[in-house]
Amino acid sequence: MIHQYKLNGYNIVLDVYSGSVHAVDEVAYDIIALYESTPAQEIVRTITEKYPEVTPEDVRECLDDVETLKEQGKLFAPDVYADKAFDFKKRSTVVKALCLHVAHTCNLNCEYCFASQGKYHGDRALMSFEVGKQALDFLVANSGTRRNLEVDFFGGEPLMNWDVVKQLVAYARSIEQEKQKNFRFTLTTNGVLVDDEVIEFANREMHNVVMSLDGRKEVHDHLRKNYAGQGSYDLIVPKFQEFARRRGDRDYYVRGTYTHNNVDFTKDIFHMADLGFTELSMEPVVCAPGEPYALTQEDLPKLMEQYEILAKEMIRRKEEGRPFTFYHYMIDLTHGPCIYKRISGCGSGTEYMAVTPWGDLYPCHQFVGDEKYLMGNVWDGVTRPELRDEFKLCNVYARPDCKDCWARLYCSGGCAANAYHATGSIRGIYEYGCELFRKRMECAIMLKVDEAAKKANQ
Template structure:
């Protein structure tokens, strides 16, 4: 399968199954587009009619080059991966990561919150240390021989249960020595409760921190308010700046959400860059289509333009010595995930699970509160094997609409939760999200082509 597109002056040809990427001239671009459906004679005639400055010999030489690439397995490579997807249900998976919902409550009242302001459609609650401790034991017991394990502290707002976070980290550090494990912790916070003690502890113990900021003050404060109706921008930005300043070279992300209110989201990213933040992520809102801030079909073309603008500006800033990292443009073309990972995706429901304050297990944080997807608990383990098998089989080849998609080995079929909320099935397709994803991948590949051309 081949995908061709033009962006930022480059003619780009992606061979999906081999992963080969070609930056070609106009003639080669057209030849590749015709070669599977037309005879060589037809191609030569068409090219001579289109281009005044090429000869029949030029076209034939180009055709020969394309044929050679095909024989070398770098163009029109057959899809030999589908059979691997059928082995997933039988595979023996181990759990490598948990998302600990240490706080089903929040001190903000964000309008678009998928977690119902931290309550997840249920009661407000804080995880006890005993539950957190058992979650660590459960992860160790079910991790097999895997040494590197991940724990995300999530909410709601996890800083509302900060003492338990610290206790769980301390307990895990004790256990990793006993069981030859290595824990990597992530903290996601809205910033309202950050203080010097939080900064010091997180910068020592957290492998990554995710800081929630939607960009410009007016954009952020429009939807990210406290319960009194006041915006949070002025209270959190100085704290985030201090946090990142003291973090040094450790991982962090400024994580924003864009909605119908700010389809010009690059201005929010550049605003965050002006504030001193260089590690950036901006996600499209996922909500009911009748919500006033829901993205519309009319917004989509604007968003495509924004992604392209962002890619070009990032290339420019890199040349100027002031680079930015955008999460969705991080693409490793040489040492990326193995083919099994590229087919199966994030591992939700199999290798990765969410734990509620009461110790209940769900496939990921976006399923918490939906009893249909309750998988068991951290004491008895996974008892709902049907759900786990459903997620084992959720991959790039489980969705009919994905089988012939050029991007399937980059998105692995997309987010199961987004598909479920959009279609009622984890093997459905959230088409709006797919379209945005494909544009992001096109931009990310273009940036790689540009950097390789320098």
């Protein structure tokens, strides 16, 4: 399977199963498009008629090059991965990451919050140290020989339970050597309670920090308000700037959400970059279709255009010496994840789980509160293995709708939670999200092509 597209002056050919990317001229682009469906002599006639300056010998030479690439497995490569999508239910898995919901409460009242203002459609609650400690013990006990373990402090707003966060980090550090584990922590925060102590501790202990900012002041304040109805932009931006400045070369992301209200979301990304942030992410809102801020079908062409605008501006700013990173454009065309990861995705419900303040286990944070997907708890472990088996089978080859999609080995079938909320099945697909993902991948690959082309011309 190949995917061909044109973007930013490049004619790009992606060979799906080998992962090879080819930037070609117009003639080769058209020849490749005809190669599998058209006899060679017909290709020669068609191409020479379309391009009078091209001789039959030129076309045959290009056809020979295509054939060589095919023999090398770099064009029209067969799907050698289908057989690797064996019965995933039988594969052995270990838990490598937990999302600790240390606070089911929040000091903001964001209208679009998927977690119902941090309460997850339940009661407000804070995780005790005892529950968190048991969660870390559960992670260690179920991680097998894996050394690096990931723990996200999540909410609600985790800084509303900051003392417990610090205690849990200290406990994890105290057992690392004995258990031969290395904990890597992430903190996700809305910034309201960030102060010098939080910055100092997080920059020492947190492998990553995610800061929530939706971009321009009017966009951010429209939906991200406190309970008094006041926007939070002016309060948090100076704190985030100081946080990022003092973080140095340690990982962080300033993460926004775009909605129907700001389909021109690149202006928000560029605004965040102009504030001095260099590690950026912007996600489409996840909500019921009837909400006033929900993305619509009419928004889709505008969003596609925005992703292209973003990619071109990233090239321009890089040339000017002021680059920034966009999370969804980070792609490794030379190494990348192993094939099992590319087939099975994020590992929700198997390698990754969310823990509620009272210790219940869910497949991920987007399932928390849905009793159909309550998997167990941190004391008894996974008490409903049939749910874990269901998520083991949640791979790209188990989704019939993914069969003909060129991007399927990049998204691994997409987000199970988004599929579930869109279709009622974790093995369905969220087609709107698929459209956005494919466009992001086209832009990400184009950025790599542009980078390679500029290196070749140096």
